[in-house]
Amino acid sequence: MAELRCATWNVHRAKGKDGVVDPERVVGAIETAIVPYGADVLALQEADEECRPHAGILDIARIAESTGLEYVNDRPNLRWGLQSDGFLGTILFLHPRLKRTHADVIDLPGHCHRGVISVEIVADGRPCRIMSTHLSLTQPLRIIQMRVIGQYLRRRPKMQTVLLGDLNEWRPWNGIAFSERLVGTALRGPVKRTFPTGWPILPLDRILTDAPGQVQDVRAIDTLQTNLASDHRPLTGMVIVP
Numbered sequence: 567m568a569e570l571r572c573a574t575w576n577v578h579r580a581k582g583k584d585g586v587v588d589p590e591r592v593v594g595a596i597e598t599a600i601v602p603y604g605a606d607v608l609a610l611q612e613a614d615e616e617c618r619p620h621a622g623i624l625d626i627a628r629i630a631e632s633t634g635l636e637y638v639n640d641r642p643n644l645r646w647g648l649q650s651d652g653f654l655g656t657i658l659f660l661h662p663r664l665k666r667t668h669a670d671v672i673d674l675p676g677h678c679h680r681g682v683i684s685v686e687i688v689a690d691g692r693p694c695r696i697m698s699t700h701l702s703l704t705q706p707l708r709i710i711q712m713r714v715i716g717q718y719l720r721r722r723p724k725m726q727t728v729l730l731g732d733l734n735e736w737r738p739w740n741g742i743a744f745s746e747r748l749v750g751t752a753l754r755g756p757v758k759r760t761f762p763t764g765w766p767i768l769p770l771d772r773i774l775t776d777a778p779g780q781v782q783d784v785r786a787i788d789t790l791q792t793n794l795a796s797d798h799r800p801l802t803g804m805v806i807v808p
């Protein structure tokens with residue numbers, strides 16, 4: 567079986583809890599807190615500017631070099647625009663051993679722009695789909711957005727799916743948005759509180775998969791550097807691809 571070490575982090579557009587916007591602080595926190603974890607998958611949210619043209623704010627080349635991962639949004643059709651690093655703030659990095667076979671972006675409905683990047687890979691001979699997103703704050707919109715994701719999955723080849731990112735679901739038992747009836751597949755994973763950084767009470771960030779019991783060793787990173795750099799704590803976890 568394949569093991570995928572995954573990390574996801576909402577970097578809050580590089581605005582720390584002190585109100586200072588400092589992209590260098592975010593990159594430094596990735597190097598000190600996430601690089602030692604040895605992630606195969608790194609998903610970032612709110613990693614572009616909020617308003618058009620959704621311009622990039624992070625040193626993508628440095629993140630790729632320090633993590634040893636490949637920047638997935640390297641083609642124009644996988645970014646929002648020419649000045650963007652990601653698709654509506656969502657950026658994905660993958661280990662070079664993970665062979666990419668297909669990639670899409672999905673525009674999600676809602677008052678605030680939201681989107682998904684979906685990449686189909688082969689991990690040690692096993693097909694798997696990695697999807698990263700940042701869902702809306704309200705449950706009615708999350709229901710609609712997850713239904714769109716479910717319809718997309720229905721059109722694509724069947725394979726294990728990993729969904730990670732800031733899913734904005736505060737209920738530890740998940741809401742109706744993640745029900746198998748709505749999405750078409752049961753996405754599950756352990757819950758850890760990640761928001762806000764100083765005293766986390768809400769498990770907004772998740773690593774989920776539709777292979778039962780295959781998300782293990784999930785942890786919220788708690789370091790001085792990460793707590794200063796964003797209002798979310800990074801989340802890590804191991805996904806098993808049987």
